[in-house]
Amino acid sequence: MNITLCTLFEGNYHFGVAALSNSLIASGYVGDLWVGYRGPLPAWIVDAPGYEKATGEIQVAPTLRLRLLELDTPLHFTYYKPTFLREMLERHAPEATVVAYVDPDIVVKCDWPSFMGWFTEDGISLVEDVNACFPARHPKRLLWNRFFAPHGATPRRQLERYYNAGFIAVSRQHLDFLDLWRRLCDLVVSHNANARTLKAGGSATLFHSTDQDALNFALTVTEAPLNTAGPEAMDFANGGYYLSHAIGSVKPWHGGHVRQALGGRPPSLASKAYYRFANAPIKVYSDGALAKRRLALAVASLIGRVYRRT
Template sequence: MNISLCTLFEKNYHYGVAALTNSLIAAGYRGDLWVGYRGELPAWITGAPSFDAGSGRFEVAPGLALRMMFLDTPVHFTYYKPTFIRDLLEKHAPEAAVMAYIDPDIVVKCDWPSFCGWFTDDGISLIEDVNWCFPARHPKRLQWNRFFEPHGIVPKRALERYYNAGFIAVPRAHMDFLDLWRHLCDLVLAHNAGAEKLKIGGGADLFHSTDQDALNFALTVYDAPLNTAGPEAMDFAPGGYYLSHAIGSVKPWHGKHIRQALRGQPPRLAAKAYYQFANAPIKVWDEGDLARRRLELKIAAAIGRVYRSA
C-alpha cells in the first residue's frame, strides 16, 4: 500500500518539522512528507544543497523527501487540515492510497513497519486524546446534536471516545469524510463569529477545541471503520511506543524548561522525545545551544521530581 505523509507549519514550528523528519528517518520511512507552510522557509531548508527551490523538493535522506508547498490561505492551519489532505490526495499525490497528517509538534518513536500496520485502505486511523473518555450521551454530544441538526447533519452511530486531531490517516476511499470535516469546521467558525483559535472559551463552551470538536462529531456522522489506539499512543498516558505529542502552547523548542518546572509544570515525555530527534541527521541547532537546552531539561526534570502544581 502506498502511504504518504503530510504536515503544516508556520513561524518557529519549523523546529518541529525538523524533529518529525528526523524521527521518520530513524523509523525507516521512505516516501514523501508533504509540508504546507506560510511565511519564510528557514535556512536549514533554503541553504541545503539538495533543496530545489523551483519544485520545493528537498531530499533529506535516501528515499525520503520533503515536498514544500507554500499555502496562500488566510485560514488558520488548525482548520485547514481537511482541505490540505484532500488537495494532496486529489491533485498532488494521486498514487497515494492513504494520506496521513501528523502535527509538527509530534515525533515518531517506533519503527516504520510497526507504524504502517496502522493504515488500511478502508479505515480512518486515529488516536484518543488526553481527555479520551467521551460517552455517547455526554452532555456536550447532546448539545452538538441540537446544534448540527438544523443544518441537516445528524449522527449515524454512537462513539464513546474523543480523538486528537494531531494525527489522522484518511484512505482515498473515504475522501468525502474530509469534505464533511471541513464543512463542520466552517459551521463551528461561524458559531464562534469567525474566531480562528485552537481553543475558544472554556471547557463548558459548545465548541472549545474547535476543529477537534468538529472532527469528533464528523466521526459520528460518517460511518467508516476506525483504526484507533489509546492515549498512550501519543504519550498522553504511560506505556506508549508509537508517537509523542508535545501539546500545549509552550513547545519544547521554546525552551523555558526550568521556568515551567518552577511553576509546577515539569517536562512531559514529549519534550524528552523532541530532543532525541531535534538535531540529527537534520541539524537546526548550534551544538552548544542544544547542549545547554538538554541540560536545562535535565534540571527541570529533577525539579519536577520534588515539585509539581496541584
C-alpha cells in the same frame, strides 16, 4: 498500499517539522513528507545545498524528501487540515491510497513497519485525546446534535471516546469524510466568528477545541471503520510507543525548561522525545546550543522528581 504523509506549519513550528522529519528517518520511513507552510521558510531549508526553490523540494536524507507547498489561506491551519488532506489525494499524491496528517509538534517513536499496522484502505486511523472519555450522551454531544441537525448532519452511530486531531490517516475510499469534516469546520468557524483561533472560550463553550470538536462529531456521522489507539499512543499517558505529541501553547523548542520546572511543571514525555530527534540528521541547533538545552532538560527533570504542581 501506498501511504503518503503531510503536515502544516508556520512560524517557529519549523523546529517541530525538523524533529518530525528526523523521527521519520529514524523509523525507517521511505517516501515524501508534504509540508504546507505560510510565511518565510527557515534557514535550515533555504540555505541547504539540496534545496530546489523552483520545485519546493529538499532531499533531507536518502530515504526522505520534503515537498514544500506555500499556502494562502486566512484560516488557522487547524481548520485547513481536511482541505489539505483532500488535496493530497486528489492533486499532489494521486497514487496514494492512504494519506496521513501529522502535526509538527509530534515525533514518531516506533519503527515504520510497526506504525504501518495502523493504516488500512478501508478505515480512518486516530488516537484518543488526553481527555478521552466522552460518553455517547454527554451533554455537549447532545448540544452538537441540535446544532448540526438543521445543517443535514445527523449521527449514524454512537461513540464513547474523544479523538485528537493531531494525527489522522484517511483512505481514498473515504474522501467524502474529508468533505464532511471540512463542512463542519466551516460551520464551527461561522459559529465562533473567528477563523484564526485554535481554541474558543472556556471548556464549556459549545465548540472549544474547534476543528477537533468538528472532527469528533463527523466521526459519528460517518460509518467508516475506525482504527484507534488509546491516549498513551501520543504520550498523554505512560506506556505508549507510537507517537509523542507536545500539546499546549509552550512547545519544547521554546525552551525555559528549568523555569517551568521551578513553577511545578517538569518536562513532559513529549519534551524528552522531541530532543531525541531535534538535531540529526537535520540540524537546527549548533552543538553548543543543543548541549545547553539538553542540560537544562536534565536539570528540569531532576527538579520535577521532588517538586511538581498538583
